Amino acid sequence: MKKILRKKSFLQWVKRLESYKIYAPMKDDDFWNFALINNPKDLNLNHSNTVLSPKKIIFPQREVILEFSTSNDSELEVKEILPEEKASIIFGVRPCDARAIPLMDKVFGGDFTDPYYWKRRDKTILVGLSCNTPPSSNCFCLSVEGSPHSKEGLDILMTDLGDKYYVESLTKKGDQLINLAKNLFEEPNAKDNKDLENIHKDSEKKIKRQIQDIKNIPAKLKEMFESPFWDEESLSCLRCGICTYLCPTCHCFDINDEIISSSPLKGKRVRTWDNCQFPDFTMHSSGHNPRSDRASRLRQRILHKFQYFIEQYQNYQCTGCGRCISKCPVGIDIIEVLNKVENYGT
């Protein structure tokens, strides 16, 4: 379904969606971040890239998975805690962040479906916004099979045409949102379609950074497992973990028990994001650690994204948002690393 929505009608549309929880980028201090919108008036789509991707709404940084307690007669009780199920809409999702979600679906689906993830995922509608200008100077979506107007993972893609939005619904969930305010939408005319095409084409030209020849990378990485290259590239890494915490596709987590009282026992089991750049991530209790140095941990981050994930799911586990580059305190740049891989030893 392809529609036009006047910008002046946008607020009205959002008001009609009041039965949903609405998330959108909000500016707090200097940063943009996805937050729950209480007043539709707060919603504005002029955001640059958010610090964290909307991944955190479907897969929160911290969530309780169960509670345990012993009652007075010392019976142990374990209670499953599943997230509440209210339907949500996320507005202003960048196409790269949207593409990360089907990748997470693969991880949290499969042989063992993850009920915590899917409870939220099934109830979340993703409304994307094309990037007419790249929100970051390190955007490289085109190199990883994406684009600034990719529809993958989205229910609706909106494109800013100046005084109106081009609104393309891509799924039944998307159609529903438009149908809730049918009278606000118009049919696109030939000029709108032409404008859309031009804006999309132009937006691609504005992406400056690229990985040279990504097709060769997975095989090259496989050959380079033992290479001293990883020592050289990782020397400056502080193992702060920013690169993976900010990544829209990273899914690694930890599970720990938190005690509220020890007698009678009362507490919860909590899942939190974890990080392959931390030495502790893989360290056994014995002290043995298969990835004990920075080199093996950088290698893991790169190979997981550009070799293992491809082998497992036939996709790169990177959507080119550029956050890990912009925010790394020591300037480790995944594009540079991959371009060096491409040319290594030749």
Next chain:
Amino acid sequence: MEHNAYIPRLAKIIQIKEEVSGARPIKTFRTQFLNKNDFAFHCGQCTMLSVFGKGESMISISSPPLIKDYLQFSILKMGRVTSALHEMEVGDKIGIRGPYGNGFPIEDWKGKNLIFIGGGIGLAPIWSVLQTALGKKQEYGELKLIYGARTSKDLVFKEELKELKKKMIVHLSIDVEEPEWEEFIGFVPQNVTDKKPSPKNAITITCGPPIMIKFVIQALKDLEFEDAQIYTTVENKMKCGIGKCGRCNIGMHYVCKDGPVYSWAELKKLPQEY
């Protein structure tokens, strides 16, 4: 509704046996589920054991699948969870989720000679498959166990081993000399080299610390075992057990799901990072 994979089922400890005391204590626990359920598993599979308030640990089931009344685990005291388990008493409750992992391809081994090679607590993960093969002795060729520990006190299943000697060949070893010890003195891989098991129609199943496994494989290769005849289990730090938390991988494999059992033919193709 589908069972939530993260929610353990409650079980009661019905028996605790001290296998090894001292600085590296090992205890064997038998547990029974509080509610009747359909828990079924294969030899070599593991479960996530919960001590509520402490966390979870991946532990191999050391009883054979044929035994339905209880599940048995032999546990070396290491950190938070395993220490808490060591403090538990009969009647205390734990959580169990699983079973996880691929298990041993025991059906494919029918008619073959099986050589079990273990070090320290590493006998526990192969005890289930050993007992299963022993129970169906007529379906397999010769059964042999080569097992060792640091000292005679560190050997697990001491009484069971005495019984076992009546039923199959058992070669024991300890790392350093002790007055009463009449069997091999030296590391497990050296004992393998010393006993020279024949590769003919044989499968070896080995489990122990990473360094022992490495040298056992070397010893077996020297004895001209093929890569596909050598099976081992891999241990990596685990949290979810279901291929999602991302920490137990070797290359694209998640050991919790795709392992922990590998033939050397399979394992050597993966990045050597475990």
